[in-house]
Amino acid sequence: MNGLTRLYRTYRVGTTAARLWSMYKVPATLRRWTGRPERTNEELEPVNERASAVLLDLAFDLRGVIIKMCQAIATRSDRFPPSFIDQLKQCHDAVPSKPFEVVKVHVERELGKSLDEAFHSFEPEPIASASLAQVHAAVLHDGSKVAVKVQYPDIQEIVQTDLRNMRRACRIYEWLDPQPLELLPLLEELAKHISYELDFEREADSADRVRELFKNNDTVVVPRIHRELSTKRVLVMELVSGTKITEKNAILEMGLTPRDVLQDLMHIFVHMIMADGFFQADPHPGNLMVTPEGRIIVLDFGLSKELPDGFGLGLFELMFSMMTLNEAAMIKAFTALGFQTKTGDTKTFVAIARRMMRRSDTGRFEGEFTEEMTDELFDAIREDPVVSVPSDFVLVGRVFSLLSGIAHTLGHRANVLQAMGAGSPG
Amino acid sequence: MGLCFVRSSLIGAKASGIMSESPEPGRLVYTPKELLSDGEYAEPLYAGGVLCHGGFESDGAYRPPRTLHRTPAIAAWQGQIGAGGGELVTISDEQVPPQYPSVDQAKLLLKAGVREPIVRALTVISILEGFGAIIRDVRVPDLKELLLEPFDGTALAHLDKGLFEAHARDEAGYRDQGGHKQMWEAARDLALENPTVPSDVFMRLMGDRGRARGGGDPLFPQLDKKLYRMLMMMSQVLVIEVFARGTFEWGIDVLSDPEVSAEPEKAGTMVRYIQADESPHVEYLRTGLSEIRTRTLRTVDGKTIAGREVVDGILHHILHRMRESRPREQRDDTRNALIAAVDAGEAKKSLLEDFDAMAPEWDRPERTGFEPQAA
Ligand SMILES: Nc1ncnc2c1ncn2[C@@H]1O[C@H](COP(=O)(O)OP(=O)(O)O)[C@@H](O)[C@H]1O
Ligand SMILES: [Fe+2]
Ligand SMILES: [Fe+2]
Secondary structure, eight states: OHHHOOOOOOOHHHHHHHHHHHHHHHHHHHHHTTTOOOOOOHHHHEEEEEEHHHHHHHHHHHHHHHHHHHHHHTOOOTTTTTTHHHHHHGGGOOOOOOOHHHHHHHHHHHHHHHHHHHSEEESSSSSEESSSEEEEEEOHHHHHTEEEEEEEEEEEHHHHHHHHHHHHHHHHHHHSSSOOOOOHHHHHHHHHHHHHHHHHHHHHHHHHHHHHHHHTTTEOOOOOOGGGGOOSSSEEEEEOOOOEOOOOHHHHTOOOOOHHHHHHHHHHHHHHIIIIIIEEOOOOOGGGOTTTTOOOOOOSSSSSOOOOOOOHHHHHHHHHHHTTTTTTHHHHHHTTTTTTEEETTHHHHHHHHHHHHHHHTSSSSSBBHHHHHHHHHHHHHSSSSSSSSHHHHHHHHOOOOOOOHHHTTSSOOOOOHIIIIIIIOO | OOOOOHEEEEEEOOSOOOOOOOOTOOOOOHHHHHTTTOOSSSEEEEEEEEEEEEEEESSSEEEEETTHHHHHHHHHHHHHHHHHTTOOOOOOOOGOOSSOOOOOHHHHHHHTOOOOHHHHHHHHHHHHHHGGGGGGGGGOOOOOOOOOHHTSSSSSIIIIIIIIHHHHHHHBBBBTTOHHHHHHHHHHHHTTTTTOOOOHHHHHHSSOOOOOTTTTTTTTTOEEEEEEEHHHHHHHHHHHHHHHHHHHHHHHHTTTTTTTTHHHHHHHHHHHHHHHHHHHHHHHHHHHHHEEEEEEEEOOOOOOOEEEHHHHHHHHHHHHHHHHHHHHHHHHHHHHHHHHHTTTTTOHHHHHHHHHHHHOOOOOOSOOOOOOOOO
16 A cells, blocks of 8 residues: 555545534534524434435445444444434445455465366355455355455555554544543554454454354354465355344244344353353444344354453453442452552442443343443543553443344343343243 | 241241331231331341341341341231132142252362362352342233232232342342342352352353243243233242252251361351241242232133133243253252363362262152142
8 A cells, every 4th residue: 555545544534524523513613602502303314414424435435444433333323313324334234345356366366376276156246345354255166155255455554554543633632632531542452453353364263163162052153164265364154144133024024033033142142251251242233144043143253352261250240239239349340350440449430330320221230231331331431531441341341232232123122131041931 | 827937946036026117917018118128137247248138136136138027018918818718839848859969969079179069059059149139120010900809918919019129139139238149159258268269150050052942932822921921930939949948958058067168157157047038038929929829810812811720830830840950950060060170180080979979869759739730
């Protein structure tokens, strides 16, 4: 990637930010100055539509980290207006793809043989294209159908540029904001995660590990990996098919019960986090499908991670203390999970837990980490910058709030305690 | 039916308490606040330095938490059932499977210095006690619509007016007071001197198979869903509570043996307190189920069904399943932990053989006592 591209990316991010600013902040400020009321949600709808189109355009153009951000927005129907969700949903799997010629050259270079040698046939049109890679259907010489996940050729450099831009933006922000949220460490986490996702050998290992964990559980499908045709940048795996997990009507049409599907889904992720200590940390709807038999397909093990020993027990104790409003136990659990305060004043933890509970639907903690609650946690921490959060907790919190989002779409709730087997019988 | 909530022979507690806001025997209607109230204790209970629920009278006797009104209330509701010619649902002692590992097996392991399986068993007990709190999330249906007969002044009328909540608080603790979860942890930590808790307890608890989906078709599809779910939950918890009798005896026996316990007196007593607390749980649940049993339920298809048929059907189903599954799960759990210890070179192979030779035998009774009656 040359300097010009780098300059272009920086320019695109900057001008888009300016456009969004002019759509929202400028009119709001003008209104305040002229004493007119804030725009209603209805009045904002056309603005939202334009703004989300602008964002989508940027994401499709630049991919990389920007897409990651838009994917995050698209899972937050609680926080963002419908037009944002509708538009940015496309970032999960409908990003315009790289032309076949580019892909072909890249795959052949990676595998060290021609496409014809490696595959019986190869679909030129991808099934999906996302932030870092696109996926093509193909058939091997033995007739097995496979999905070929191909990293965008120049993605490694693109990511480096994006991260550099964002680091710069963070520094400016920290300089401007009198009480800045510590964004840089978070960004370094993101950088680490993206580097995991760009290593397909690691992804193949993770997929194998999760498949092994669930070898006795036939509600889970993890596509098999064809190691002999995979490299760090190309991943060939069994082709699977199913319905997207958030398509409630399609699930009903297959004769399945969304509630059962959700229960299985919750069981799988809660099992990984609480029992196995190794988990797929990215359950966004693009990575989850349901087969006609009601099995859950889990895809995309790029972001998979091991949890420290005892994390499950610590998380259980935290949920428990919140459920029973036991403050001494909350402090113990937060501390055991690795939360720290710079001043050593642990009352802060209690205040944080209280704020989270206040945001739950019932005002109590019943076992579900809703998106609102996870957000509240991070808001609370931003306002009280003496607290530092263990990065594993951030990832797990995100998993639970993604699951909660899926549950809401299916018309149910994502209760972690229930998924641990404490559910009502029958 | 004589009420014996507190095993006075064991702990010398009295169920009655003369307080400022004295309970009135025979009263049938209570506020949630009353059902949750402790009255006053001369001294609180501490378990391993953690404040817990319940407390001591001035004569030193332990009185379970939230029983100031709950105990006389349950007695009064039970009295009504008898007076109306009904009987209280009773799960007989012979239905209770033996605890696995048995007392002898547990002591064998502890004496051999193999503690992990017992630490694990005690930890699982404490976690399961804590999970008991989800009973507060049971949704109680509109019983006025679903029952033909009136039910004012019954346990049924108080389920979501204090009874479920009191139960949840007893099990999991509430605010700054620990409950059974913390009390079992304390007993474990006292007796076995703060052992390291195995970090994979949830692996065993959650199993490695997929979740059995809702246990198949409902037994009574014609029942209102909420009502059915509530009755299933109450019956399941009742069976668990009754089975727990064996667990308490086991815990007291093992943890108060000075040969294997570092704090025989304190640890054993702690389990006795927990045991005393459980009586109101068994009693209110069997009372509520008995009240359903003497009434008629409306079904969703506009017909009716005898409560007796429903309650007995559910209890039979659950007892039948759990009599078999519970000892099996307990056995697998402990044996697997022991086998792991043998594999890791922490225990001799002969220990496993001795352990297996001591396996408790159980003649499972033919009948559950809730078989559907011949038409
Ligand atoms: N084995 C597979 N079989 C069928 N479709 C697949 C397979 N793997 C990926 N896909 C499709 O490709 C999309 C993107 O793949 P994914 O591994 O999630 O990539 P990314 O890491 O870029 O999100 C998925 O949402 C899914 O639609
Ligand atoms: Fe209990
Ligand atoms: Fe109980």
